[in-house]
């Protein structure tokens with residue numbers, strides 16, 4: 001791999017998805033794109049980059065972006081945002097929206113869907129607090145592959161063992177063969193859509209709660225700031241933003257302020 005082809009790949013990835021590829025990630029390029037190059041009969045990275053740059057919206061260019069995303073996720077990841085949602089947000093929002101209202105939640109960069117389904121399970125478990133107020137969840141990701149898996153709602157034993165309390169597994173999943181399937185009442189709360197966070201989110205509508213977790217870490221400062229500002233523009237005035245444990249708005253935007261002293265929960269400033 002030449003440093004010129006690596007830089008060209010990095011430039012393509014950043015423009016297309018915001019993902020920053022630093023030189024210490026060369027091994028990642030080899031392991032993730034090697035099989036694709038072999039399948040396509042391409043001798044090296046510069047041949048692949050040539051194909052991609054010749055047709056930026058071709059299926060192979062899309063496949064390169066998908067292969068370079070990191071899709072690690074789990075149910076009820078980090079705990080705290082879900083506790084906050086349950087303890088503070090559902091009741092507060094149900095009170096202001098009323099029994100015929102709707103709370104719209106966006107799981108932005110949802111990967112294989114565990115985050116969106118966790119919100120769905122929380123809504124069902126707290127139906128009494130919600131008092132008839134509907135919860136609608138939108139799961140989006142740049143990767144079609146992970147969205148397909150999210151939509152299937154089928155998880156391995158290993159995946160359900162990560163983060164999901166056994167009581168919730170029993171209530172909201174059914175076992176089929178070796179896998180666990182999310183039951184219909186949870187699935188009915190979630191819709192899925194391919195969406196690049198670099199695009200202005202206006203067409204997705206307005207949201208009351210946004211989970212934007214463990215994706216900003218892959219972007220540079222300017223992209224993080226742009227994505228956060230765009231999200232501020234679609235968040236309800238009393239809306240809540242959750243970031244990942246290693247993420248913050250500090251030094252990026254003045255549109256958000258910490259909420260309820262909970263790490264990674266933010267409100268509009």
Ligand SMILES: C[S@@+](CC[C@H](N)C(=O)[O-])C[C@H]1O[C@@H](n2cnc3c(N)ncnc32)[C@H](O)[C@@H]1O
Pocket residue numbers: 016017018019069070071072073074077108109110111112115140141142143146195196197198212213214215218244
């Ligand atoms: C590490 S996962 C985070 C999943 C989940 N939010 C969580 O915290 O467990 C990061 C996800 O961000 C997605 N992603 C990366 N760049 C993106 C972009 N520009 N627009 C939308 N999604 C993106 C990846 O495809 C991946 O599924």
